[in-house]
Amino acid sequence: MNDNQIGNRILVVDDEPDLLTLYELTLLREGYEVDVAASVSEAWQLLGETRYGVVISDMRLPDGTGLELMRRMEQAGRTEKVIVITAYGSAENAVEALKAGAFDYLTKPVEPKQFRSVVASATGRIAPAAPTSAGRPATVASTSPLSRLAGRSPAMRQVHEMVEKVARSMAPVLVNGESGTGKELVACAIHDVSARSGQPFVAVNCGAIPEHLLESEFFGYRKGAFTGANEDRGGFFQAAQGGTLFLDEIGDLPLAMQAKLLRVIQERSVRPVGSTQEQPLNVRIVSATHKDLAAEVAAGRFRQDLFYRLNVIGIQVPPLRDRLADLDDICRALLDRIARDAGVFPSPVLSPEARLRLARYPFPGNVRELENLLNRAVALSASELIEASDLGLPEQLFVHSGPGALGDLDASPEAPVPVQAAVPTTAEAALPADLAVYLDDVERVLLTRALKEHGFNRTAAGARLGLTLRQMRYRMARLGITEGGSDAEGLDA
Numbered sequence: 001m002n003d004n005q006i007g008n009r010i011l012v013v014d015d016e017p018d019l020l021t022l023y024e025l026t027l028l029r030e031g032y033e034v035d036v037a038a039s040v041s042e043a044w045q046l047l048g049e050t051r052y053g054v055v056i057s058d059m060r061l062p063d064g065t066g067l068e069l070m071r072r073m074e075q076a077g078r079t080e081k082v083i084v085i086t087a088y089g090s091a092e093n094a095v096e097a098l099k100a101g102a103f104d105y106l107t108k109p110v111e112p113k114q115f116r117s118v119v120a121s122a123t124g125r126i127a128p129a130a131p132t133s134a135g136r137p138a139t140v141a142s143t144s145p146l147s148r149l150a151g152r153s154p155a156m157r158q159v160h161e162m163v164e165k166v167a168r169s170m171a172p173v174l175v176n177g178e179s180g181t182g183k184e185l186v187a188c189a190i191h192d193v194s195a196r197s198g199q200p201f202v203a204v205n206c207g208a209i210p211e212h213l214l215e216s217e218f219f220g221y222r223k224g225a226f227t228g229a230n231e232d233r234g235g236f237f238q239a240a241q242g243g244t245l246f247l248d249e250i251g252d253l254p255l256a257m258q259a260k261l262l263r264v265i266q267e268r269s270v271r272p273v274g275s276t277q278e279q280p281l282n283v284r285i286v287s288a289t290h291k292d293l294a295a296e297v298a299a300g301r302f303r304q305d306l307f308y309r310l311n312v313i314g315i316q317v318p319p320l321r322d323r324l325a326d327l328d329d330i331c332r333a334l335l336d337r338i339a340r341d342a343g344v345f346p347s348p349v350l351s352p353e354a355r356l357r358l359a360r361y362p363f364p365g366n367v368r369e370l371e372n373l374l375n376r377a378v379a380l381s382a383s384e385l386i387e388a389s390d391l392g393l394p395e396q397l398f399v400h401s402g403p404g405a406l407g408d409l410d411a412s413p414e415a416p417v418p419v420q421a422a423v424p425t426t427a428e429a430a431l432p433a434d435l436a437v438y439l440d441d442v443e444r445v446l447l448t449r450a451l452k453e454h455g456f457n458r459t460a461a462g463a464r465l466g467l468t469l470r471q472m473r474y475r476m477a478r479l480g481i482t483e484g485g486s487d488a489e490g491l492d493a
């Protein structure tokens, strides 16, 4: 029997003869080969004789539970995907089954459409994504997804293992970690390792969508649903059909929208705004937050039932400062990417002093801050070797001490003050909320000022700031400075 034939073969286990017949007929009509069993022991006997693609089992059986059958199969190294059928209202059982490695679960009374869709998803007959205009499919990685998640520390190895494990099922995953730790990369890796990798991965930042647009953005709308709805449009859910929907900053979703999201997840169908028809969904949900969602639940800001649904499996991504053993691997990965994007070859490398300085820095902005810092360092360094002085860590900072610092810098006629004297050290001098963004702003202001002072001649402006033309170009491109023309070669002649 080849893999295709095995994938098409399904074992259904239920002790209610009527239901068993109903499941069997539904599956036969869909073109599957079906065997049936009425108990754990019967199922085990059939499993001894045949390999299946999928096993669908009721939770309560006369001689045991669906969970026990699943555990036995796992111990025996069976590769069949298991779909568990639980009684209505026993969400705990469903969650337990997913945690134990079930591919998915169905709740009684089993709705035929949902039954077909879950089975299709388990057997790999996933409905292709419907093209929509409202969705924003994120890029799908073509190369080894786990290798993009650099780091070999014990903590990171555990994240890798979890990604591989959860990728096999449909269970919702909640990724938790500080901002910039790589939560989206983890979500992307789960998708790319899973059987859904050929389908869309749609990333949504829940905190970035205006409240009044949430429903139409998520669920789509019908023509005429509201003023300006001139055509039917799909939402994020439709765009992610067959694939994965990544809900970033899920903790920022308003309570009213949380209720609607819960409904869609429970019903596995979506009703676009202005429509009377439900559309069946086959979407895996991965969500992420930097907040302590359990504390948000306790504070009444997050629905407990939604938390329960989303957090079937949790993955914790530790802050970078707690896994400094990953620093070298991550720096190498980031420098390769930066060099590739900038068309620079070979990739820059860090001097031993630079590595030491990085290892002493606490990285409050985690990997994203490291990435910004390396971007800047590559621009600053005159050679392929990045020195400690190129990193812009404390000794090199140029910041203004007063409020409205950027405006003041722009207006000020004299040169910027070396940081030692200007770093805000007192309580009244506000610290920037995002150091990297703040420094970019400072840099943008200084570069623009130098360019203006030198008639937009980049060579002269660069020389004024101690930069070569190449470094000037790189920095202007990175910061999006186009004053005097995006590449005004003539002015540099």
Ligand SMILES: Nc1ncnc2c1ncn2[C@@H]1O[C@H](COP(=O)(O)OP(=O)(O)OP(=O)(O)O)[C@@H](O)[C@H]1O
Pocket: 148, 149, 150, 151, 177, 178, 179, 180, 181, 182, 183, 184, 185, 186, 248, 290, 330, 333, 334, 367, 368, 371
């Ligand atoms: N282990 C890693 N290896 C290589 N690059 C990484 C790693 N972790 C994060 N990055 C990179 O760091 C940046 C930030 O990562 P990402 O956007 O996944 O973080 P996040 O936790 O989702 O951030 P936020 O909470 O702000 O949404 C991205 O450019 C990502 O590619």
